[in-house]
Amino acid sequence: MTKSNIQQPIDKIAITSILSLGLVICLLVWGSKACEANQCFIHVGPRVQDFSWSGKQIGAEDTAFILTFDRPMDEESVAENLVINPPLPGKISWAGRRLAYTLTTPAPYGENYELRLRDAREKIRGDQDKNQGKVIEPFTSQFSSRDRAFVYIGAEGEEQGRLVLFNLTEQRHKILTPKNLKVIDFEIYPQGDRILFSATKPNQSSANNQLYTVTTGLNFDSEATTNNDRESVKLIFKRKSYQNLNFDLSPNGKTIVIRRANRKNLGEFGLWKLEENGNLEALNNPPGGDFLITPDSQSLALAIGEGIAILPLEPNAEPIAFLSKFGRVVTFSRNGYFSAMVNYNRDNPELAYNKSLFLVYTRGGEEKLFDTNGSILDCEFNPTATKLYCLLTQLIEEAEEYREQPYFAGIDLKTKEILPLLVLPEYQDIKISMASDGLGILFDQAIVEGNGGSRIWLLIPPSSSESNKPQLEQLPLAGSRPQWLP
Amino acid sequence: MNQLYNAFTLFFSLLVEAMPFLLLGVLLSSALLSLMDERQLIAKLPRNPILGAIIGSCIGFAFPVCECGNVPVARRLILQGVPTSLAVGFLLAAPTINPIVIWSTSVAFPDRPEIVLLRILFSLAIAIIIGSIFSVQKDPRPLLQSMLARRLNTFISRPSPRVTQEKGKEPLPALLQSGTFLLSGEGSPIAMTETLARTPVQQQVLPNKLVQFLENIALELRELGGMLVLGSAIAAGIQVFVPRELILSLGQGTMGSILAMMVLAALVSICSTVDSFFVLSFASTFTTGSLLAFLVFGPIIDIKSVGLMLSIFRPRIIFYFFALAAQLTFIFALGYSYFG
Numbered sequence: 035m036t037k038s039n040i041q042q043p044i045d046k047i048a049i050t051s052i053l054s055l056g057l058v059i060c061l062l063v064w065g066s067k068a069c070e071a072n073q074c075f076i077h078v079g080p081r082v083q084d085f086s087w088s089g090k091q092i093g094a095e096d097t098a099f100i101l102t103f104d105r106p107m108d109e110e111s112v113a114e115n116l117v118i119n120p121p122l123p124g125k126i127s128w129a130g131r132r133l134a135y136t137l138t139t140p141a142p143y144g145e146n147y148e149l150r151l152r153d154a155r156e157k158i159r160g161d162q163d164k165n166q167g168k169v170i171e172p173f174t175s176q177f178s179s180r181d182r183a184f185v186y187i188g189a190e191g192e193e194q195g196r197l198v199l200f201n202l203t204e205q206r207h208k209i210l211t212p213k214n215l216k217v218i219d220f221e222i223y224p225q226g227d228r229i230l231f232s233a234t235k236p237n238q239s240s241a242n243n244q245l246y247t248v249t250t251g252l253n254f255d256s257e258a259t260t261n262n263d264r265e266s267v268k269l270i271f272k273r274k275s276y277q278n279l280n281f282d283l284s285p286n287g288k289t290i291v292i293r294r295a296n297r298k299n300l301g302e303f304g305l306w307k308l309e310e311n312g313n314l315e316a317l318n319n320p321p322g323g324d325f326l327i328t329p330d331s332q333s334l335a336l337a338i339g340e341g342i343a344i345l346p347l348e349p350n351a352e353p354i355a356f357l358s359k360f361g362r363v364v365t366f367s368r369n370g371y372f373s374a375m376v377n378y379n380r381d382n383p384e385l386a387y388n389k390s391l392f393l394v395y396t397r398g399g400e401e402k403l404f405d406t407n408g409s410i411l412d413c414e415f416n417p418t419a420t421k422l423y424c425l426l427t428q429l430i431e432e433a434e435e436y437r438e439q440p441y442f443a444g445i446d447l448k449t450k451e452i453l454p455l456l457v458l459p460e461y462q463d464i465k466i467s468m469a470s471d472g473l474g475i476l477f478d479q480a481i482v483e484g485n486g487g488s489r490i491w492l493l494i495p496p497s498s499s500e501s502n503k504p505q506l507e508q509l510p511l512a513g514s515r516p517q518w519l520p
Numbered sequence: 521m522n523q524l525y526n527a528f529t530l531f532f533s534l535l536v537e538a539m540p541f542l543l544l545g546v547l548l549s550s551a552l553l554s555l556m557d558e559r560q561l562i563a564k565l566p567r568n569p570i571l572g573a574i575i576g577s578c579i580g581f582a583f584p585v586c587e588c589g590n591v592p593v594a595r596r597l598i599l600q601g602v603p604t605s606l607a608v609g610f611l612l613a614a615p616t617i618n619p620i621v622i623w624s625t626s627v628a629f630p631d632r633p634e635i636v637l638l639r640i641l642f643s644l645a646i647a648i649i650i651g652s653i654f655s656v657q658k659d660p661r662p663l664l665q666s667m668l669a670r671r672l673n674t675f676i677s678r679p680s681p682r683v684t685q686e687k688g689k690e691p692l693p694a695l696l697q698s699g700t701f702l703l704s705g706e707g708s709p710i711a712m713t714e715t716l717a718r719t720p721v722q723q724q725v726l727p728n729k730l731v732q733f734l735e736n737i738a739l740e741l742r743e744l745g746g747m748l749v750l751g752s753a754i755a756a757g758i759q760v761f762v763p764r765e766l767i768l769s770l771g772q773g774t775m776g777s778i779l780a781m782m783v784l785a786a787l788v789s790i791c792s793t794v795d796s797f798f799v800l801s802f803a804s805t806f807t808t809g810s811l812l813a814f815l816v817f818g819p820i821i822d823i824k825s826v827g828l829m830l831s832i833f834r835p836r837i838i839f840y841f842f843a844l845a846a847q848l849t850f851i852f853a854l855g856y857s858y859f860g
Contacts, residue, residue: 042657043656044653044654044656044657044662044840045836047656048653048840051653051844052843052844056847058847059847059850062851062854066774066775066854078774078858104807104808104857105774130803130805132804
């Protein structure tokens with residue numbers, strides 16, 4: 035290299051630039067060393083880059099959160115120092131820089147939670163002392179769970195025959211439907227934003243019911259932008275030539291299956307599918323009895339003859355499966371793994387007039403839970419599908435006549451142990467509703483004495499960790515068919 | 521023995537990966553030579569050095585070449601008389617700022633758009649800064665290897681007859697000039713200099729253009745292919761004797777991990793079109809800043825491409841590239857880690 039070569043303009047500016055950039059690097063290195071001991075504008079230690087539940091309102095379907103760090107962390111020190119207040123038990127798993135915390139049970143509703151992490155250290159590769167890793171920048175974040183709330187059909191005063199939303203956390207009522215509609219039955223959409231209900235105009239018979247939706251003013255879908263606080267009722271379709279008998283809303287809220295009968299020819303009845311876009315078509319299934327849409331929202335469990343057919347939600351579909359042993363599907367678990375089905379023992383003379391409740395696995399297989407000579411009125415799985423709560427009856431012989439005594443029972447699905455929870459005074463055909471966060475079961479009881487009416491009750495089953503007794507609470511609400519919001 | 525096998529595997533994999541891109545670059549460079557009129561090209565390019573660096577950095581969008589394909593194209597641009605800042609901007613940015621690389625990075629990191637965005641921004645910033653620094657050197661000859669400088673010398677010192685004509689002056693009769701001449705059928709002699717290669721396309725007939733195109737492909741493949749083989753052999757050898765694990769274990773803390781990933785990027789010499797998938801395996805254990813350092817620094821400088829760059833630039837110029845790119849990458853990556 036000759037002298038003249040090095041004295042080119044490029045050499046001068048390149049060397050000057052390299053030296054200046056070197057100075058900037060020295061400043062950055064010095065700054066980071068100086069900031070190591072105390073907090074200052076340069077942050078040297080690890081930090082939480084993202085917390086997936088930060089500021090969010092969570093529900094039962096939110097089972098895990100993810101904490102993303104900016105570098106690999108010492109797993110033990112994070113596990114020791116991660117604090118959620120109030121506590122939410124769960125399991126920690128790692129994938130590189132990401133920590134997943136999976137809740138063992140859904141977060142109890144109506145709470146504000148705080149997540150704190152301090153004193154955790156970064157991971158040091160190799161055999162060096164763990165305590166050499168830099169300490170994390172303290173991290174605090176808040177999230178909350180939804181309010182506990184349910185909907186019921188009011189029974190007194192201005193609430194009579196109308197849908198009422200009751201916020202249990204804030205003890206607030208909100209009437210959703212107008213006075214001129216008498217609600218017969220309803221189902222809540224999965225996002226809690228709308229309710230599908232059947233209702234009639236005053237002075238009309240229930241045979242003239244129509245299907246409507248009403249908005250609740252809530253929306254659990256975090257991506258939805260509109261949160262309209264005003265309730266608006268919408269008639270779903272007008273077909274006067276048919277009568278709606280009963281309906282079921284798919285768990286994803288996209289399909290409604292309605293049993294309809296032709297008003298001119300009541301012998302002509304069958305199931306119809308109503309899609310989100312308003313498209314209504316007859317499924318043309320063989321005539322059947324009770325029906326339920328499966329948790330995957332893709333098929334239908336329909337009682338046909340002496341069995342249960344699982345049919346795709348398509349017109350003229352052939353059954354995917356036929357469970358000849360069972361006569362009725364009582365309920366499905368939310369995760370879709372199990373269902374509870376009743377075997378009427380028609381082919382078993384030894385158990386004639388007895389019913390057997392089975393736990394049926396979606397992927398094949400079944401287990402008998404119990405036999406009863408009474409009735410199986412309704413059952414619901416708890417959110418984690420570890421227990422099944424049922425409203426059953428027991429046949430009691432009293433002075434030459436039989437009486438059915440209803441009672442609640444909790445069945446542990448692992449041990450198959452049945453724990454009677456509560457005896458109810460009178461037989462009533464009631465439906466129960468299990469809270470999404472597993473708090474308790476809502477049900478209604480008609481009052482026989484006095485003015486009659488119906489009251490709403492909350493049964494809180496004993497938690498598995500303690501052997502305390504179930505708690506029963508009569509809520510100060512007159513109404514029927516209570517259903518928890520998701 | 522095992523190490524030798526490893527070295528051979530690495531060597532061939534680097535070669536197989538880079539050769540198609542080198543070929544693409546050479547094809548593009550030859551096409552530029554044969555099909556484009558450089559005067560028109562240069563007339564359209566900006567004179568402002570910073571603007572030139574920006575335009576050069578963005579040309580990669582039109583020529584999606586890897587860090588092996590950019591060298592022949594950059595070499596051709598310099599030979600055609602394009603401003604240095606523009607050619608340098610192209611050389612440094614084209615491997616990253618092109619649709620294939622942006623797409624492959626976004627496929628590798630679908631849930632981390634910041635990596636894609638910052639890779640583009642940092643690479644662009646580095647190319648523009650270094651391009652602007654190089655713009656102070658108006659005469660590109662001292663930057664270039666002596667052979668290349670001589671080629672450039674020829675056409676800088678001997679303006680083509682057409683240029684003289686355009687200025688409205690009487691052209692010097694060809695026979696009064698010194699040099700070797702070719703007598704064509706029309707009676708006007710053509711000077712046998714590099715100017716021949718730069719004769720406007722319109723004046724050439726198609727078979728001539730084709731011959732020139734093919735000859736240039738052969739020439740550049742011979743020159744650059746040799747350098748690529750040498751570069752790949754050195755890169756493979758270093759990787760065998762300095763295992764990746766050793767480099768990674770040195771990378772503790774914010775700064776250590778950035779440095780480790782930069783050293784790794786230079787050593788593995790992986791092509792920019794696939795490097796985001798390579799670095800994905802470190803995504804769970806390394807900081808985002810250090811991943812960015814890998815993705816930004818790797819395409820600019822790696823051992824394999826240093827070999828190719830030596831075919832254009834003098835060693836000290838490559839040292840400037842290397843030092844400036846490394847310093848800027850380190851500052852950007854550390855800045856992101858501390859303040860991002």
